[in-house]
Amino acid sequence: MIVAFSVTPLGIGEDVGEAVAAAVRVVRESGLPNRTDAMFTSIEGEWDEVMDVVKRAVDAVRERSNRVSVVLKADIRDGVTDGLTSKVDSLERYLSGDQTPGGRAGG
Template structure:
């Protein structure tokens, strides 16, 4: 199966292990607790630990943790990270931005590399 980066529509691949459609997803996840004071880093760190322990490819930047995997797995880890704080009784916010692109993997590194290539060609 060949995937065309410029195609509007792709064939959805089937995961050979599960037999289910594989909907590759790149997500920016931000979880924070409210009412904890001016420094939320200790709470954000708890949520990021859940994401990192998921085993999904991820990277953390100043505002979000970017994650890549099957849609169901990404949604689960986002929910689990939010629950980590909510189950402690904190009012919790979850910001989730996703790019669901069947047929593509490795987009956490490929997308920035493509932008760098385009910028380098100018």
């Protein structure tokens, strides 16, 4: 499964970078495949391990703020591994004009 989530501390002012960095640090130290962009952190793994990391990331922010907002989106699909990379690779093939059947470059 892939989970994209955002954890935002509330009530600590406009500069939330330190609190958000604490959450991202938890994700990166988990050892699970992950990617962070300006809006979300995505993490890939089995349900229990991913949700444990999300909880620990939220807890890291809660240590810095008594109120936290969490946005979470999950793609739950059995048998898929390396989805963080393969989904983007598939999209890039379409963008490059290679729309061969089965989604593989060169057929």
